[in-house]
Amino acid sequence: MERQTVTVEKICLLAGKIMLAAGAETYRVEDTMDRIARAYGVEHPQSYATLTGLHFSPEYTSNSYFLRITKRATDLHKIDNVNQLSREIVAHQIPLEKAYSKLETLENNVPTFSLSFQVLAASLVSGCFALMFGGTWPDFLPACLAGSIGYLAMALFDKMIEIRFLAEFIGASFIGLSAASCFLLGFGASLEMIIIGAVMPLVPGLPITNAIRDLMAGHLVSGVSKGVESLLTAVAIGAGIAMVYGFFPV
Known part of the structure; x- marks a missing residue:
């Protein structure tokens, strides 16, 4: 040819x-x-x-x-x-x-880390963020567990349904369930710190930054679009956690 x-x-x-x-x-x-x-x-x-x-x-x-x-x-x-x-x-x-x-x-060429390595990284990141935002060492392992479960759920559902916002909502729901379960079983000192740390791997940090930079550069259409996309992601994460609080008040 x-x-x-x-x-x-x-x-x-x-x-x-x-x-x-x-x-x-x-x-x-x-x-x-x-x-x-x-x-x-x-x-x-x-x-x-x-x-x-x-x-x-x-x-x-x-x-x-x-x-x-x-x-x-x-x-x-x-x-x-x-x-x-x-x-x-x-x-x-x-x-x-x-x-x-x-x-x-x-x-x-699509070099990427294996899903198991990504889950491990999300786990460690979650635990470290829990400590960074004011948590204590008893919150570290529960945050690692909740973060890894939530990220794994998000990654698997993203491949199945190909709707990013719904996958993030499901991932956040699993984070809420995991964090609440650990806290009710006596693991962890602060449920809020566990959840905050665990959701950080799902937070759209780069899209938010790019949205602000595009707006500052005068690209209003792209800046607003990226901002709305980031806002929808944040709403999906918040809704997933809120649903768990609604059904399982702790």
């Missing part, structure tokens, strides 16, 4: 897609696409990124290209790799075809 011709538009859209799907700020995505286009001879590139799509045009009055973004995650390693590649392109160190090949490899 004959390989399709590599164009500047394809490289810019692929670079933007990788960054946006990995959780990059929209102004950073647009800046990277513009720099790559100028490095390959485009004088007036027009890039526009939103939370769910990319637009790119090589000139003011030429054709506009659109790419839909359906799934997003947090992968700072991919963002850094695209940034490094764009620096090499701007320095005129990589030809068009080689740059596109590297981007394709980067897009298909």
Whole structure:
């Protein structure tokens, strides 16, 4: 099968897609696409990124290209790799075809930790946050247990139903059940500290930060969209904990 011709538009859209799907700020995505286009001879590139799509045009009055973004995650390693590649392109160190090949490899390469390792990390993070927010050492192990159970439930339901907010609601519910059970059985000194520590792995810290940075950079559409998405996540987490308190008052 004959390989399709590599164009500047394809490289810019692929670079933007990788960054946006990995959780990059929209102004950073647009800046990277513009720099790559100028490095390959485009004088007036027009890039526009939103939370769910990319637009790119090589000139003011030429054709506009659109790419839909359906799934997003947090992968700072991919963002850094695209940034490094764009620096090499701007320095005129990589030809068009080689740059596109590297981007394709980067897009298909999805290095991730195993679910068991993620659960272990969430467990330790939960216990440490419980201590950091004012808990005591008796709260450490219950927070670790509740955090690991909640994160595992969220990850499993996210794969089954593919509705992130519902998966986070279910994960928070399991955290509330686990924390309340430990507290009622005499493990832990403060139920509030256990829950606060355990929900931290689910809190959308990076999306909130990106929303603020996009708003400060003047990208109002993306900033508001990310802010609303973060707010919905926070509501899902709070609703999951509140449901447990409603059914099992402690």
